[in-house]
Structure formats: structure tokens, C-alpha cells
Amino acid sequence: MTTKYTPSVFANVSTESLGCDTRYAPPAPFSQCWYLCLHDPTKARETATSRPDRLSPRSRVQRVPFSHYKHCDYPGKCLGAGSCQPPSNILFMQFAPPTLVATSRHDCVHGYAQNTRRRSLSDPLARVLRPPKDETPEQRERRLADEHEAKKISDSIDQQIRIESAERKKTKADIKVLLLGQSESGKSTTLKQFQLLHNPATFSEERVSWRSVIYLNLVRSVRRILEAIAPEAEADSHDTDSESEAHSVIIVGPPPPDAEQQTTALEKYEYYSSRLQPLEELEERLMRLLSEDDEEEATHLPSGAQHPSWTALTPVRSPTAQRPSIHIDTQAQPSPLSPTLRSPLSRGSELSVRTTSNWKKAFSLNRKLKSTSPGTNELVGWWEDPDDPVHVLAKCSRPMIELWRDQWVQNKLKERRIRLEESSGFYLNEIPRITAKMYFPTNEDVLKARLKTLGVIEHAFALNHGNKKTNWKIYDVGGARNQRQAWAPYFQDVNAIIFLAPISAFDQVLDEDPSVNRLEDSLLLFRSVASNKLLGHVNLILFLNKCDLLKAKLDAGVKLNQYLLTYGDRANDYETVSRYIKQRFLLLYQQSPQNSDRDLYVHYTSVTDTRRTSTIIQNVRDIILRQNLQASHLLV
Numbered sequence: 001m002t003t004k005y006t007p008s009v010f011a012n013v014s015t016e017s018l019g020c021d022t023r024y025a026p027p028a029p030f031s032q033c034w035y036l037c038l039h040d041p042t043k044a045r046e047t048a049t050s051r052p053d054r055l056s057p058r059s060r061v062q063r064v065p066f067s068h069y070k071h072c073d074y075p076g077k078c079l080g081a082g083s084c085q086p087p088s089n090i091l092f093m094q095f096a097p098p099t100l101v102a103t104s105r106h107d108c109v110h111g112y113a114q115n116t117r118r119r120s121l122s123d124p125l126a127r128v129l130r131p132p133k134d135e136t137p138e139q140r141e142r143r144l145a146d147e148h149e150a151k152k153i154s155d156s157i158d159q160q161i162r163i164e165s166a167e168r169k170k171t172k173a174d175i176k177v178l179l180l181g182q183s184e185s186g187k188s189t190t191l192k193q194f195q196l197l198h199n200p201a202t203f204s205e206e207r208v209s210w211r212s213v214i215y216l217n218l219v220r221s222v223r224r225i226l227e228a229i230a231p232e233a234e235a236d237s238h239d240t241d242s243e244s245e246a247h248s249v250i251i252v253g254p255p256p257p258d259a260e261q262q263t264t265a266l267e268k269y270e271y272y273s274s275r276l277q278p279l280e281e282l283e284e285r286l287m288r289l290l291s292e293d294d295e296e297e298a299t300h301l302p303s304g305a306q307h308p309s310w311t312a313l314t315p316v317r318s319p320t321a322q323r324p325s326i327h328i329d330t331q332a333q334p335s336p337l338s339p340t341l342r343s344p345l346s347r348g349s350e351l352s353v354r355t356t357s358n359w360k361k362a363f364s365l366n367r368k369l370k371s372t373s374p375g376t377n378e379l380v381g382w383w384e385d386p387d388d389p390v391h392v393l394a395k396c397s398r399p400m401i402e403l404w405r406d407q408w409v410q411n412k413l414k415e416r417r418i419r420l421e422e423s424s425g426f427y428l429n430e431i432p433r434i435t436a437k438m439y440f441p442t443n444e445d446v447l448k449a450r451l452k453t454l455g456v457i458e459h460a461f462a463l464n465h466g467n468k469k470t471n472w473k474i475y476d477v478g479g480a481r482n483q484r485q486a487w488a489p490y491f492q493d494v495n496a497i498i499f500l501a502p503i504s505a506f507d508q509v510l511d512e513d514p515s516v517n518r519l520e521d522s523l524l525l526f527r528s529v530a531s532n533k534l535l536g537h538v539n540l541i542l543f544l545n546k547c548d549l550l551k552a553k554l555d556a557g558v559k560l561n562q563y564l565l566t567y568g569d570r571a572n573d574y575e576t577v578s579r580y581i582k583q584r585f586l587l588l589y590q591q592s593p594q595n596s597d598r599d600l601y602v603h604y605t606s607v608t609d610t611r612r613t614s615t616i617i618q619n620v621r622d623i624i625l626r627q628n629l630q631a632s633h634l635l636v
């Protein structure tokens with residue numbers, strides 16, 4: 001029987017007294033050991049989290065409260081010896097060589113000494129563990145009692161490891177799916193649809209948490225309108241026309257306004273901006289509320305400008321990272337703002353969700369909720385709180401409606417080619433409902449809420465089919481350019497990739513790089529995913545998304561051939577355009593050298609449409625399941 005020792009036995013022994021140095025490694029047959037890094041627990045933890053490849057699957061940190069230790073079973077090489085640099089205190093806690101039979105720490109040391117006498121003579125651990133020569137009966141009794149206690153703790157740790165291992169086996173994902181695509185392609189919305197389909201109760205429960213995001217989306221849409229009608233924006237639009245054209249997006253600016261037009265513009269602008277002034281403060285407040293974070297990592301808003309590479313430095317999260325937090329992305333393009341609406345928090349920034357903390361908890365209105373209604377269990381009461389954002393919104397409801405319905409404003413938006421329906425403009429049509437005091441978000445509201453993803457978010461669910469159960473994990477990634485370096489670690493053992501390409505975006509440019517057309521970026525991104533060697537055996541499912549917006553855009557008279565010269569004089573209707581774009585993607589796929597071992601499935605989607613998307617998701621699910629069964633030789 002192999003004896004295992006608990007770290008507590010050695011916790012008060014320093015490496016100095018052991019004479020242990022970082023070159024120390026257990027002899028080859030003693031290939032397994034526990035070690036404890038007393039000197040620099042943070043470093044030990046960092047190593048465990050940032051270099052998981054160097055740890056065995058059973059590695060753990062913080063299993064014992066007083067410090068950190070890991071388990072290593074690399075034959076002949078103890079991880080501890082190499083991973084902590086001097087003057088780290090590394091303690092080897094336990095040797096469990098396969099040939100050694102030992103019943104106590106004492107025996108183990110002796111057994112170790114006997115088996116490897118030459119090494120053990122100079123072995124610092126053996127020296128320390130050997131009982132003193134002049135041990136009194138009381139000391140011996142105490143030592144044995146200590147050892148007995150240590151063994152109990154050690155056994156309980158082993159038991160815990162066994163339980164966790166069984167648990168891990170149970171929760172190990174059978175199927176992993178990765179959602180890829182550029183920013184705003186609809187990945188998070190697709191993830192929400194998966195949640196809605198597989199965890200409707202949780203989705204429903206969490207709807208209330210989205211209230212603040214929806215409010216913020218609405219307030220920002222209003223701000224965008226005010227920016228568009230601001231007199232200086234008018235001037236800017238004339239100044240920047242040439243620049244816009246250089247970015248291959250054709251923006252034909254309006255003719256310069258005459259004096260009368262200018263007076264109207266100024267009056268209109270002043271009228272609306274003064275009535276909507278409270279929204280400025282509300283926007284800042286919502287941003288602050290959403291960026292509150294109870295986690296270790298700093299996601300709070302800085303007092304001044306953020307470090308430009310902040311988002312680029314976003315750590316790659318492990319695939320188990322699940323809980324997102326909010327932060328403000330200052331990488332987004334700044335937009336021209338009127339002086340009255342300028343604020344250090346909101347200028348040019350987009351609300352993002354990061355995978356580090358529980359943002360839903362952080363800004364869920366549960367904090368303010370006072371009770372649940374007995375019959376429905378629905379949460380009630382936030383409107384009784386005078387600080388709740390709903391009161392400012394309710395106050396500004398009328399001018400917001402007026403602004404949105406004002407034909408002059410609509411014309412201005414048209415002139416400036418601002419299509420709010422492509423972003424959070426959906427809420428502008430719903431102002432009376434959303435600003436009502438007892439507003440509770442619907443499923444559709446949540447699906448349309450825009451929250452940019454940073455890092456990777458995981459959604460796990462189990463699926464029963466017949467008498468078999470499969471565990472699924474879906475990973476939603478940030479699609480902006482500075483987020484894409486985080487994708488690769490997830491390519492390793494993924495079963496399928498759902499790639500989203502927003503085909504309505506042919507006349508738009510990337511937020512992060514206005515010189516790049518969105519459709520072009522999608523095509524290039526798809527090509528690089530399709531030709532990635534790691535993904536050679538991974539089935540690709542292509543969602544040609546935002547078909548509803550494509551239809552609306554074409555119906556409004558926007559011409560594809562103005563942005564995609566190769567389209568030539570083909571018909572500018574939905575059928576022809578969507579088929580043409582699909583062909584472009586297929587061509588790229590066919591050119592990829594990696595296609596012998598996989599398939600491509602293409603769907604036209606509007607992932608905000610729950611009914612259609614759930615059918616597509618079920619279809620996709622069946623395909624992936626079938627492929628997975630085939631791969632595990634259960635079928636065919």
C-alpha cells in the first residue's frame with residue numbers, strides 16, 4: 001500500500017531547513033510527488049492557470065487553505081523543480097513510486113532510503129522526516145498521532161480527488177462547438193438562442209438582468225440621433241466626406257445647408273438636446289453600474305483614458321471561464337459628439353462583456369428588488385426605488401418619442417446614412433413599452449440587446465436523446481480584431497464551428513478599422529478559419545446571418561454593386577444577392593486544402609428570429625451529434 005502524506009505535516013518546514021534547491025528532482029522511480037510552493041503562492045497559482053500544459057490533469061491549487069500545491073506525475077521530472085525559480089520554497093510532499101510499499105511517513109522515508117540508498121543519504125527530505133535518535137516515548141506518541149491525523153487528511157484529499165475526477169468525467173463535454181465571426185455578426189445572439197432552447201427557465205430568470213443593457217442601448221441610440229443632428233456634425237459630415245469615400249464606403253453628403261436650414265437645425269438640436277439632457281447623466285450612471293465588478297481583475301472604468309492596449313492584453317480565459325463582466329471598450333471608434341453630450345465615460349466607447357465576473361449579479365436589479373409576487377414569483381418593486389434608471393427614462397419618454405418620430409430628424413438620419421435599425425435602433429420603436437415603470441424585458445428584447453463580447457464565454461447544457469445523454473459546451477468569442485488571438489486555444493478538440501457572417505453588412509466598415517469593409521473582412525476571416533490546419537477535421541456550419549436586414553436594405557434601394565464591383569449588373573433583389581454572397585463563401589471553402597475530412601453546411605439566418613433559428617439549431621445539433629457518433633464508431 002502506498003502512503004500519502006498531507007501537506008499540513010510539512011507546512012512549517014522551510015526549504016532552507018530541507019536544504020532543497022530548485023535543481024532538486026525526485027529520482028526516476030519516484031515519479032510522483034506533491035509539492036507545495038510556500039514562498040510565492042501567487043506565482044504557483046499563475047503557473048497553474050497560465051501554463052496548464054505543464055500540469056497533470058489532477059493538478060490543483062488551493063486545495064488546502066494555507067497554501068498552494070500541485071500534483072505532478074511526469075516521470076522522472078518534478079514540475080516543482082523547474083517551475084519556481086530561486087529562492088522559492090518547494091516542498092515535496094509525497095512520493096508514491098509504484099514499487100514502494102509503505103504504511104507511514106517514517107516507513108516511506110525508510111523505504112525510499114532503502115530503495116535508493118545512494119540518493120537518500122543526501123536527500124534533504126529524508127533527513128527531515130527521519131525521527132530523532134533520542135525520541136522519547138511521549139514524542140513518539142505525539143508524532144504517531146500527528147501522522148495519524150495527517151493520514152486522515154491525506155485520505156480525505158484522495159477521496160476528494162476521486163469525487164472530483166468522477167464529477168469531471170460526468171461533466172466532461174462530449175461535444176464542443178465554437179461560435180466564430182467578426183464583431184456584431186450575431187455570435188452572442190446565437191448563444192442566447194441556444195440558451196433559450198435548452199435552458200428556457202434560466203434564460204427567463206435572467207431577463208431582468210438585461211434591463212440595464214437595454215436601457216443603455218436605447219439611451220445610446222438617442223445619443224446617436226442627437227449627434228447626427230448636431231450642427232457641428234453637419235459641418236463634420238461635409239468635411240469628412242472625402243475621407244469616407246477613401247474607405248470605399250460611398251457616403252454622398254447632403255448639399256451645404258443654407259442659412260434658413262442652419263437656423264432650423266440649431267433650433268431643433270437645442271430643443272431636443274435640452275429636453276433630453278437627463279439622459280447624459282443616466283448614460284454615465286448606467287455605464288458605472290454595469291462596470292461594477294466584484295472580481296480581482298480590474299474592469300472598473302479608469303479615471304482618465306485607458307491604456308490603449310488594454311483590450312489587446314485581455315487574458316485568454318480557460319475554456320471553463322464562464323462568468324462575464326462589463327467594461328468599456330475604448331478601442332471603438334470615437335464619434336463626433338456635441339459638447340453637451342460629451343463625457344469622459346461614454347465618448348466613443350462601446351459596452352462590452354468580459355468573461356471574468358458575474359456581471360448579471362453585479363448589475364442585476366435584484367439588489368434593489370424588494371419582493372417577489374406570491375402568485376407568479378415574478379420580481380417586483382424596483383420602480384419604487386427613486387434612484388432606479390426607469391424614472392429618468394419615464395421622464396424623457398415623450399421627447400424621445402417625439403425625436404424619433406420627427407420627420408425632419410428622420411430625413412437627417414437618411415441624409416447621413418445612419419441606419420439605427422442595424423444596431424440597437426429596435427428599441428426606438430418600443431419607447432413607450434421600455435420606459436414604462438414596470439417594464440420587464442421580453443425574450444425578443446434580450447435577444448436584441450447589444451453587449452460586445454471580450455474573451456470567451458461558455459455555455460454548457462446536457463441533451464438527452466434516446467437513453468443517451470450528451471454534454472455540450474458552446475463557446476462564444478469576441479469577434480473584434482483585437483480579440484481574435486484568443487480563439488486558437490479553443491480549436492484543439494472542437495467538434496464543430498458555427499461561423500457567422502452578417503451578409504447585410506456589405507455597405508459597412510469595421511468599427512476597429514474603418515478602412516475595412518465588413519463583408520470583405522468576413523470573407524477573409526472565413527478563409528483563414530477554413531484553411532486552418534487545426535480545423536481540418538472540424539465540420540463548418542456557415543450562418544449567412546442578418547438576412548432580415550439584408551432584405552430591408554435592398555428594399556430600401558441600397559445597391560450591392562456600389563460596394564462589390566464584381567457583382568456587376570446582376571439583379572439587386574434578395575434572392576440573387578444572397579445566392580451570390582453564398583457563392584463567394586463557397587468558393588473560398590473549396591479553395592481550402594483542408595476539406596477532405598469534413599463538411600460545410602450553409603444556412604441563411606436571422607438569429608434574432610427565435611422560431612426559425614430554433615429549427616436551424618435543432619438541425620445543426622442533429623448533424624453534429626451524428627458526426628460525433630460516427631467519429632466514436634457508434635454508428636455506420
Ligand SMILES: Nc1nc2c(ncn2[C@@H]2O[C@H](COP(=O)(O)OP(=O)(O)OP(=O)(O)O)[C@@H](O)[C@H]2O)c(=O)[nH]1
Nearest residue numbers: 183184185186187188189448450453479546606607
Ligand atoms: N436584425 C437582426 N439583428 C441581429 C441579427 N443577429 C444579430 N443581431 C443584432 O446585432 C447585434 C450584434 O449581435 P451580437 O450577437 O452581439 O454580435 P457578436 O457577434 O456577439 O459581436 P461581438 O461580441 O462584438 O463579437 C445585436 O444587437 C443583435 O441583436 C439578425 O439576424 N438580425
Ligand SMILES: [Mg+2]
Nearest residue numbers: 187188452453
Ligand atoms: Mg458577442
